[in-house]
Amino acid sequence: MQIFNFFKQFRRLALLIILLAAWEYASRFILDKTEATLLPPPSGVAQGGYELMKSGEIWKHSIDSLSREFIAFCYASVAIPLGIVMGCFKWVNEQVDPIIEILRPIPPIAWIPLSILWFGVGNVQNQFIIFLGIFFPILLNTIDAVKNVEPNLIRAARCLGAGSWGVITRVVLRAALPQIVTGIRIGLGVGWMALVAAELVGANSGLGFLINDARTVLRTDYILVGMLAIGVIGLCLDRLIRYTAQKLMPWSRALNA
Amino acid sequence: MLALKVEHVRKIYPSMHAKGQEVLAIDDVSLEVQKNEFCSILGHSGCGKTTLLNLIAGFEEPTAGQIECAGKVVDGPGADRSMVFQDYALFPWLTVHDNIAFGLKIKGTGAAEIEQIVTRFAALVGLSQFINHYPHQLSGGMRQRVSIARALVVDPTVLLMDEPFAALDAQNRAMMQAEMIRILKEESKTVVLVTHSIEEAINLSDVIVVMTRRPGRVKEIIRVPEPRRMVEDTPAYLAIRRQIRDLIAGEHDVSEAV
Numbered sequence: 321m322q323i324f325n326f327f328k329q330f331r332r333l334a335l336l337i338i339l340l341a342a343w344e345y346a347s348r349f350i351l352d353k354t355e356a357t358l359l360p361p362p363s364g365v366a367q368g369g370y371e372l373m374k375s376g377e378i379w380k381h382s383i384d385s386l387s388r389e390f391i392a393f394c395y396a397s398v399a400i401p402l403g404i405v406m407g408c409f410k411w412v413n414e415q416v417d418p419i420i421e422i423l424r425p426i427p428p429i430a431w432i433p434l435s436i437l438w439f440g441v442g443n444v445q446n447q448f449i450i451f452l453g454i455f456f457p458i459l460l461n462t463i464d465a466v467k468n469v470e471p472n473l474i475r476a477a478r479c480l481g482a483g484s485w486g487v488i489t490r491v492v493l494r495a496a497l498p499q500i501v502t503g504i505r506i507g508l509g510v511g512w513m514a515l516v517a518a519e520l521v522g523a524n525s526g527l528g529f530l531i532n533d534a535r536t537v538l539r540t541d542y543i544l545v546g547m548l549a550i551g552v553i554g555l556c557l558d559r560l561i562r563y564t565a566q567k568l569m570p571w572s573r574a575l576n577a
Numbered sequence: 578m579l580a581l582k583v584e585h586v587r588k589i590y591p592s593m594h595a596k597g598q599e600v601l602a603i604d605d606v607s608l609e610v611q612k613n614e615f616c617s618i619l620g621h622s623g624c625g626k627t628t629l630l631n632l633i634a635g636f637e638e639p640t641a642g643q644i645e646c647a648g649k650v651v652d653g654p655g656a657d658r659s660m661v662f663q664d665y666a667l668f669p670w671l672t673v674h675d676n677i678a679f680g681l682k683i684k685g686t687g688a689a690e691i692e693q694i695v696t697r698f699a700a701l702v703g704l705s706q707f708i709n710h711y712p713h714q715l716s717g718g719m720r721q722r723v724s725i726a727r728a729l730v731v732d733p734t735v736l737l738m739d740e741p742f743a744a745l746d747a748q749n750r751a752m753m754q755a756e757m758i759r760i761l762k763e764e765s766k767t768v769v770l771v772t773h774s775i776e777e778a779i780n781l782s783d784v785i786v787v788m789t790r791r792p793g794r795v796k797e798i799i800r801v802p803e804p805r806r807m808v809e810d811t812p813a814y815l816a817i818r819r820q821i822r823d824l825i826a827g828e829h830d831v832s833e834a835v
Contacts (some may be wrong), residue, residue, distance in 0.1 A: 352616075366637045369796075412817040444771065447636055471664070472662050472664060473655065473666055473668065474659070475634075475636055475660070475662075476662065476666040476667075476668075476727075477667070477668075477679070478635075478653075478654035478655075479634055479635075479654045479655065479656065479658060479659045479660045479728075479737075480656055480659055480679050480680035480683060480727065480728075480731055481655065481656035481680050481684060482683050482732060490679075490683075491668070494668070494670045495669075495670075496670075540687045570710070570711070570713075571669040571670055571711050572669070573713075
C-alpha cells in the first residue's frame with residue numbers, strides 16, 4: 321500500500337519519463353552517427369554533465385555568470401530610488417519619462433555591438449548589457465508601486481504627525497516594497513536572458529560562453545548541459561527571491577496569493 | 578476656547594475635463610464644537626460631509642472661509658486632528674503594537690514611554706491579546722479598534738471619524754458604538770463623526786449637524802437630550818429620530834445620482 325502511494329507522486333511525471341525514454345531510444349538506435357552528434361541522448365547529456373562537474377568547469381562558468389548578474393544588479397538597483405523620486409514628484413516624472421520611454425523599447429541585446437566598441441570584450445561589457453535588462457523592469461515597477469500606494473495610508477500618516485520625508489520613508493517605501501520586489505524578480509529574469517546573449521558574443525567565461533564554445537568543438541552534450549544549467553540557475557534565483565519575499569512580507573497579498 | 582470652529586467654509590472642485598462643470602460641494606458651512614463634545618455630521622451620500630471632514634483634517638483647502646482648531650488656523654494635516662478611516666488604513670507591514678505606536682515614534686517619544694502608552698491604549702480598546710498580530714490576521718472590528726487606538730494615542734484636540742463603522746455588519750456596528758461610548762468614558766475627547774446612520778448619530782452624539790444635499794449647507798443643528806444614554810424605542814428616541822428623518826427626507830431626491 322505504501323509503495324503504491326509513493327509511486328502515485330510520480331504519476332505526474334509519466335509523460336516526461338516517456339518522452340525522455342523515447343529520446344534516449346531515438347538518439348541511440350534510430351539516428352545515424354552524424355545526427356546523433358547533433359542530438360545526444362539524455363544519458364549522454366548526463367555523462368557530459370558529470371564530466372563538467374568533475375573538471376570544475378560548470379561551477380566556474382556558473383559563478384562567473386552569476387557574479388556578472390549580481391554586479392549588474394547592484395548598479396541597476398539605482399532604479400529604486402529613481403523610481404521613488406519619479407513616482408513621488410510629478411515634475412521629475414515629466415522630465416525623465418520621455419528619456420526612459422525612448423531607451424526602454426531598445427532591447428538590451430541591440431546594445432551589444434555598441435557596447436563592444438565602448439567597453440571591448442569582457443566583464444564590463446557583459447555587465448552593461450545585463451544592467452540594461454535589469455534596470456527598466458525595476459524602474460517601471462517601482463514607479464507604479466509608488467503611484468499605487470493607497471492614498472489613505474499616506475493621509476493616515478500625515479494626520480499622525482508625519483511630514484513629507486516621514487511619509488516617504490515610513491509609508492511609501494514600505495507600501496511599495498512588494499511590487500518593487502516583483503520588479504526585481506522580473507528584472508533579474510530579463511537580465512539573465514540578456515546575460516546569455518552578451519556572453520555568447522562578448523565573453524571568455526560564463527555559461528553563455530560555454531555553450532557557444534562547446535558548439536565550436538561540436539560537443540552538443542556540453543551545449544545541452546550548459547542550457548540546462550542556465551535554466552536551473554535562473555529558476556533557482558527566481559524561487560529564492562520569491563521565498564525570501566514571502567517570508568519578509570507575510571502581509572502582502574500580491575506576494576502570497 | 579472652542580475645540581473646532583468652522584467659519585463660512587465653501588469648497589468648489591474644478592472641472593475634471595474641458596467641457597466639465599465645476600462642482601460646488603459645500604456652500605457656506607459654519608459650526609462650532611466645544612471641548613469634549615461629540616458632534617455628528619449627518620446627511621445623504623454626496624451631501625459633502627466627507628468633504629467637510631477632509632477640510633477639517635487638512636487634506637484639502639477650503640475655497641473660501643477658514644477652519645480653526647483650538648484657536649489655530651488649519652493649514653494642512655496634523656496630529657491635533659487625527660482621523661479614523663472607514664477602511665481602517667492600518668499599515669499592513671506593522672503589528673498592532675507598532676501601528677498604535679506610529680504617531681509616538683514620529684513625535685520622538687522615548688521607548689519606555691511608548692511601551693507604557695501603547696499597552697494602556699491597547700487595553701482600552703480591548704486588544705491586549707493581539708498586540709503582536711498583523712492587521713491581516715484581524716477581523717474588521719478589531720482593525721477598527723486598532724485604528725481608534727492609533728488615532729487616540731497622539732492626543733488629538735479633535736478626533737475625526739469618517740463613517741468608521743460603515744464597513745462592519747449591523748451587529749458589529751452596534752457593538753463598536755457601545756465600545757466607543759465606553760472608550761470615551763475613560764478618555765474624554767472632542768469627536769467629529771461623519772455618518773449616514775441616524776441611529777448611530779443619536780446613540781453617540783451631543784450634537785447632530787444635519788446637512789442638505791449638494792451643495793452642502795447646514796440644515797439644522799439638533800441637541801441630543803441624553804447624550805450616549807439614549808435608549809432605542811423610547812418615545813424620546815423615536816421623536817428625535819423622526820425629526821431627523823423628516824429633515825433628511827426633505828433632502829432626498831432619487832433623480833440626483835451622487
